Amino acid sequence: MQHLITDIQRFSLNDGPGIRTTVFFKGCNMRCAWCHNPETLSPSPDLMFYPSKCISCGKCFTACSVGAHILENGLHIIDRKLCKKCGKCTEICYAEALVMSGREMTVDEILFEVCQDKAYYDASGGGVTLSGGEVLCHTDFAAKLARACHEEGIRVAVETNLSLPYDHIRPLLSEVDLIMADLKLYDEEEHKKHTGLSNKNTIENILSIRDIPMIIRTPLIDGITATKENLRAIAGLLEGKENLIYYQLLNFNPLGASKYESLDAANSFSNLMPYNEEEMSAFGEMLSDINIRVKVGE
């Protein structure tokens, strides 16, 4: 059984406790405009083009059967409407200017890669993080992978939006040691507006899951999620939640900008800058009177 995986990132330090390997699934059910992993949104492979790596060999022009590679005013561009995402051009692009995001992998293949760093997980309290995309859109495969990791003595965390009904996600969560769940917006309408989905399931799951340690996170997006009202409402929701390790305020991550360019996708947050240290602390201060542990940053 194979599954489409966007990437495997070893020595991952910001995706949970300790030193981790993060497995990025491909395909997400939300469409958050600020997403820094736009290549993981679609459930099918995507063609990414990095012009700075292009050596102008022209091989892709002849490899492409539909003429999607075009020279326009001396610039190499891709006609995305024509492109069938067949990957032929990437197979002959040795400079890796053209790459397909997403490759089919088996549990064993992923596990082999994951096991390379087991000594680091053991020493640091780390493990594997199943991320996305949205891992809950891939529960069967993810559960198999999580089970295989456990058999190797490797702890498993998920990064998720918890947006699917509990019954659907239970098979995976029973194999998970830590849930890192994002709740972007407390207000349902606002949530729908900015992510394309209701937050009803997310909130229900956050409140009802009591047997797995949880970290709840909110990415701070200026004018959208980063408001006092939103953060206080989410923090208030978490008060008294016994399996909550902490509530984390994540700074805006601008590292997705080059990926948007490589996908020729619109990036409506291209000019947004991360908050500075002082501003981040101020967000933490807004929640100082709420009786939960708040972590600011990363």
Added chain:
Amino acid sequence: MSEIQFINTYPADKYYTYDERIALLRARKINQTEEKAKNGGANEDDYGLIEQDVYKFELQPNHENGSIYGYRAWSENYSRLIHNHPLYCDPIDAFVGKGFLFMERLRPKQCKWNPDYPYDDLKEVFAKYDIISGIDNCHHFTPDLQIGFDLGWGGILDLLKSEREKHDDSHHEFYDAEIMVVTEIIGFLNRISDELEKLSKLEKNKQLSENLSEMSRINRNVAAGRPQTFREAIQWLCWFSMLSRTYNRGSAGGQLDEMLRPYYERDIKAGILTDDEAVFYMACLFLQDSRYFQLGGPDEKGKDMTSRVSYLALEAADKINIACNLTIRVHDAMDENFFIKSVEYLFKNKQGWPRYSSDNALVEGFMKCGYSMELARRRVAAGCHWMCIPGMEYTMNDTVKINLLRTFEVAYEEMMSGSEPSVTRLFEIYKKHLKIAVDATGRGIMHHLRYQTKSQPELILNLFQHGLIKKGVNITDGGANYYNMCMDGSGLAVAADSFAALEQRIEREGKLTYAELDAHIRANYEDYDGEYIRQLMLHSQRYGGGNSLGDEWAEKIKDVYTEYVRDLCREYPGINFIPGFFSWSNTILLGKSVGATPNGRKRGQPINHGANPCSGFRPDGAVTSMCNSIARVQPGYGNTAPVQLEIDPGIANDEEGIRKMAAMIKTIMNTGNTLLNINIIDTDKILEAHRDPLKYPDLVVRVTGFTAYFAMLSPDFRQLVVDRVTSVNPRQLNQKNFDIEKEK
């Protein structure tokens, strides 16, 4: 004119705290570094040398080629040099002991080896395989400074004189040279004491005048006598540094905390030393010279040696925060708090200190050479990539390099001149040439051992070897207890990647033929489709990728290289040859002689650094993958194939981050690796400093094993450091490059 004495340069009525004194000393050091950088800098350790134009010294050669050879010439010249050497004195410092030059470097460059002992036959082989033979290289073994503490210069002189009486004429040349040198050193230190007393009378600041007077008293005590106090012991170390550096850039320090602990405990008990003073004195010691010291680690029985002095040494390094070559030995019974503290300082200061060695891997390896566990544990970190038992070994550590890539090129050319090329055949030819190169290097080491005394006797370091004075011979003539000759392979990653690229692209995938690739290689990939093919080869499965073809080939090369080096032990009984992988700062030099290679490297480009993979070894640049790969190529006989690691400080900016980094370091050390040379470098800062070095004159980087001021390095060397930084932090850099491109 550069100043070397700073009397009455501080306000007469000011009283300085220790922290203020450290700040002033550090500021002066940064200014001096800036001056050095403006004068051209150097691609090496700082050594604490003072650039000045007050003192000029010219050798009096004893050979028509203008060089000096043998006991008499070295002892006479050195004695004259010391006799006239002026005093560098900063009254705010706790110590004197700055040096200006290395006498060995005053010899004509091409005439270092005594021409009466030629090795022309070997030179041809060395040239063919681009071997740095180590012949005539000096020091690179570790003295036991405890001998100096126990005897003092006067005690050493007495021992030399009494032993001379017991030996026949054949040893008198040795004794006479050593006696001349030590006599002159004692005279020099007494003169320094006199001068300090005079300067104390001139200094108008009362506090500093008293300090100078105290320094005078201390220097009088250590001129001939044994150091009695913590401060005297450090003053003794400062002079040892200066005296051995001045002679021939002489080698490393040893286990600092244990050397100083008895003095610290005695003085604290007697109420004549405080922790603040101890920290200040050690900060001044680190300022005086960038000498290698080890902290912590096990004693002979495996008990952890971390003491209060170990902690204070870290605190001192933190306060002075310059190029400090401190190594923490990671072992099973390690003081966890001390280790965590060291990681905190590593990330707080971002100056490349401390670094870490692995007791388990080093001890296990050295014992395979037939040594006891007790001896193996005494082998302390003492150089860029090397360990040594203080006062027991002669090693030629880090002086011998076999260019594994040039050897590959010779084999490749031979294969291509025949028929039916294949990687199997290439490896057979490679092994043949590697064997020739290793054997010739072994003969070179034996030639060096046989005749080095006739070129450059080790008149300073000889004095701190156990039993050497009683034997009455130079260390290369049987004066050492053990001969563990270091033999490093350089360019492992490029050679392995070249084998892997050939196997993958030609034999497995059939993307092109040997003949087609060869045409591109000969054209330096600059012919039609050359760059396209270069990218094909460059993106093959590389060493460092993790269970890749490159990793497999690196292991194969490691196995045969190790076997051939160890074979030499049987050929030369009594001499132990130990393999390792390291390039020191020869990456540029060793790449220059090699044409384009099958891994997509272009003609003349540098070889890889030490045992590290080539830049771009994995798209995610995973540190863990790199370290696992390096662990797999450890030759395993007690010498190192170090991990050179560049880490962005952003990943450890809180307590949790520090804990993760501590776990990472410990795991690197516990998974078979031997040594971790680590830099915490802000990618933005290093890129900016590369563009404008003088903007950050205090930026220190661990270039190879040694730390150096980034501004002092040549553009080529700065580029190498930058390449390494970007190699393991590619994600951040991709974004940064992207931002820069956008700005354009």
